[in-house]
Structure formats: structure tokens, C-alpha cells
Amino acid sequence: MIKENNRILEVKNLSVSYGKKVAIKNVNFTLREKEILGFIGADGAGKSSTLHAIAGVVSFEGEIIYRGYIYHSPKEAEKIKNEISLMPQGLGLVLYDFLSVKEHFDFFRGLRGLKKDIEYETRLLKMAGLYEFQDRLARNLSGGMRQKLSLILSLLPRPKLLILDEPTTGVDPISRVELWNIVSEMRKEGMSAIISTAYMSEASKMDRLMLFDEGEIIAVGTSQELTDSIKDYTYEGEIESSKCFSFNKKTYCLEPLPLNKATPTLEGVFFVNALKKGKKPILIEVSKKDLKIPDIIVKAKCLTKKFGNFIADDCIDLELRKGEILGLLGANGAGKTTLIKMLLGLYPIDEGELYLLGKRIKSFEDRIELKSKIGYVSQKFSLYKDLTIKENLEYFGRMHSLDTKEIKEKIDKYSKMFGFEGYLNSFPKDVPLGINQRFSLAAALLHEPLVLFLDEPTSGVDTIARSVFWKLLRKLKNNLGISILITTHYMSEAEYCDRVVVLKRGKKIMDEEITKLHEMYPNMDFEEIFLKVYKEN
16 A cells, blocks of 8 residues: 555646747656556647656756655756656667677667666566567667566666656557556565556556646546546447547447446546547548459468578468458567568569459569558558648548649548548647648548558557548448558457457467457456466467
């Protein structure tokens, strides 16, 4: 039990601004010994700015008290930085590609002026599962391994306060569990931690939560307290309404509905908060259209990809059918991205056969012929920051050889359909991530493809934007018959797929319909099913 009076950190009226932009305003909270405090919210909500102010790496207004020492600026924070470790956001952001795991320990030890402690360092490496990989270069580590290395490097000076900025974003569920095990182990030795995350499922691992939205804290409490606060507004099932939000088999509404009440989740707090602010859901309409689409869109037979002696994908069979949403899942380094790049022609196929839209792919010319039938949204959306959203769409339209009139008509059509009409003259860097997500999808649809490849399109996007995005995908599937292959690390999103394929170390270990999986594993959510299957194989 954490005692209220064992306070190690107090934040008073904290505000952070970047020029005229206010990132976070008038934040107040405390942190106790051995407590894990969670910051939950989307990108741009103010989490990182708050963490960086506490770590003493950005200027701020207000007052921070750490173990009785008061500081108001990064310069004043220098005196306590030997007791604080910050792990910034980004997969392996603090790592150097051409240093090995062992060389990183040597470098960071020297940087912090630490003496070598072989026993402690060995323990850290074994906790992270990196003991056998000490000679491997950082650039050859998977995303999950890079994050675990970054974490144990931040633990090297034995900090009293650990600050982790979205350490699990973009990391697979297996690596997320391992990262949390490391934090829990170090907490036993007296360490406190502030950890930000975009994954609601991680809330149960934290003692208290602070929910961030648009630069302010909208709720504070335990996970149970926060979900209890919205139980009167949470209903079973999904409906189309201008007064309610629906997502993941639940509907959130301030007005009474003739539906059964449902067990609330943390995601619901963001929906209810939006409703209380007077926000309304975006109702997206996708007109029905009969497209000539073959029954089998993609058929891969024993696709194999090697990098030297390393087999990234080992004899993968895969089939994507007409009007199907197929989720491609697996840990970082499982071979998902390599497989997609082979399907798209970004990597040559070493062994196996590939058929796209019924045509055997044997050459570059075969792919060029089918290019107009494929849409692709990369993880970072691949937008041109110096072009407005409208100019980006015009560029992509010309790239697909559309004429000026057709481009204008489609920009008007998709901007209204996807709800970003008011942002057409804005630059991508100035709009919310959810808007960039939707207009990236519009860019991929300009040439009317029959299949979409989406690589982690919802990573870092807020809960409400994710709900809109998935409704849009379902309507594209139902009304146009478009097939979609999507990768995601949000296991709750797998529920929106018709079928999932799971890869592990380059091999396919599961290929099954979601409904059948729930029949096979009753009373388990999909993340629990995924972890069970992954461990059993």
C-alpha cells in the first residue's frame, strides 16, 4: 500500500508553451514513493510536454518540487538529474545504429559517470532478454528489442524517478508485457515511475491515472474510479446517431437509450468527455458502388524472404478475399513489414508464388500493370509537410494520371465523405493526427483501388479518431467491396477484422476468423487469445 505522505514529487500550476502554442496549462499533481502514475492520451494531448518539464529538459511556468528541492527551469533542475531518468518517445530514439548492445552500456555508463557493476548490468540484460545479443548492432534489433534496450539503459544509473514517454507505442503485445515486467521488478527496489501510454489496456498496471485531452487533464483517479464515473452513459452494441459515440461494441450517450448497460472501459471516458464538451460524432457516408472485383484478391504460396543467412519470412501462405478485412499481427521482427513489402513489390520475392487480382506476378512489368488497383497507407502516412492537404491530394492524383477535373471532383467527394473539408488549406503538421490519417486514406483511394494495404494507420491516433477510422473502413468494405490488409498493435482493433493472420519469427502460426477464435477461446478478449496462441507456438 502506498502511503499518502510519502510524497517524492509535487507539480504546481505547470504550463508549457512553444511560441504561441500552449501544450499544457495549469497542471497540478503529486507522486508518491514506489507509485506508478500513468499519463493516458493521444499524440499532442500534452503528455510529453509535462514529462519533459519534470525531467528538466524544456522550459516551463510553475513550480516542481522533487524530494523537497524546488525548481522552476531546466537549469535549476540540474541538481536532481542524477536521480531521474527520462526515456523519450520513439522506437530506440536514444540508440546509435552502429553501436552494439554491449557498446551502448559502455557509452551510457561513461556518459553518466558510473562505475561498472557487472552483476547489475547482467541482471538488466537478462530481464530484457538481451543477454545473448550483446554483440548485435542496434540497427539489427527489432522494435521491441530496441525499446527494451532503451529502457534498461535508462535504469543503468538506478534512478529514484523513472520517466517513460510512450515506451510501448508501436511495440507488439509480447514486448509490451516484457517491458512492464522490467518496470514492476525495479519498482520493488523503491523506484517511482511516471509512464505515458496510448494503450488503454495498460491502465491496470498503474496505481493512478491522469487522462489528457487537448492540452488539459480531463480526469484523475484509479482505473476503477474512472470507469465507474461513466457507467450511466455506457450501453451495449453500436448505433448510428448524431448524439452518441459508438466503438468496439459499445455506445456512449448522455441521453438514456433503450439498450442494456455495458461494462465501461477507459476508452469510454474520452467519448463521454467529448459529449460533455458538446462535440458530436462524425457521420461518414460511403455511397454504394458495384466494382468488378475477383473473389481472391491476394494469394501467396510459400513466400520466402532472406537477408543473408537470416530468414525474415519462411514459406508464408496467405489469402485475401473480396470484401474482407484481414489483420496481420505479430511481434516486432515477426516478418509483417517484410511480407507487406513483398506483396507491394518493394522487396523482391526469393521463393514462392504471388497472385494479385488473379494474375501471377513474375516481373516488374506485371506489378506496373496492377499498380492502379492497389492503395497503400504507410505507417507515417508519407505526406509532404510543405504542401497543404489539398495540394498533397492534387499531387497524388496527378501521380496516378488523373485529369484536373477528376482530381477536383474526388477531393470534394472524399473531403466531405471523410470529414476533413475544413482542413483542405491547412498543412499536415498543423492538423490533428486523425485528420492526417483520414486524408492519407483519401489519397490512397483517389485512383479507386480494389485493395488497400494499411501499415499501422492508427498508431498514436486518439480514441475518437480511431473509432471514426474503423467505421470508415467497414463502410468501404461493405459498400464498395474493397479488401483491406491491415497491421496494428491495438489488439482491440482486431475485433473489427474478419480474419487474422499471426506471424512469429517469420512463420505463420495462426490464420482464423475472429468469430471462430472467440468460439475456441470463450470468455477471453482478443489480446488474451493472442498472447495464449503466441506462447503456445
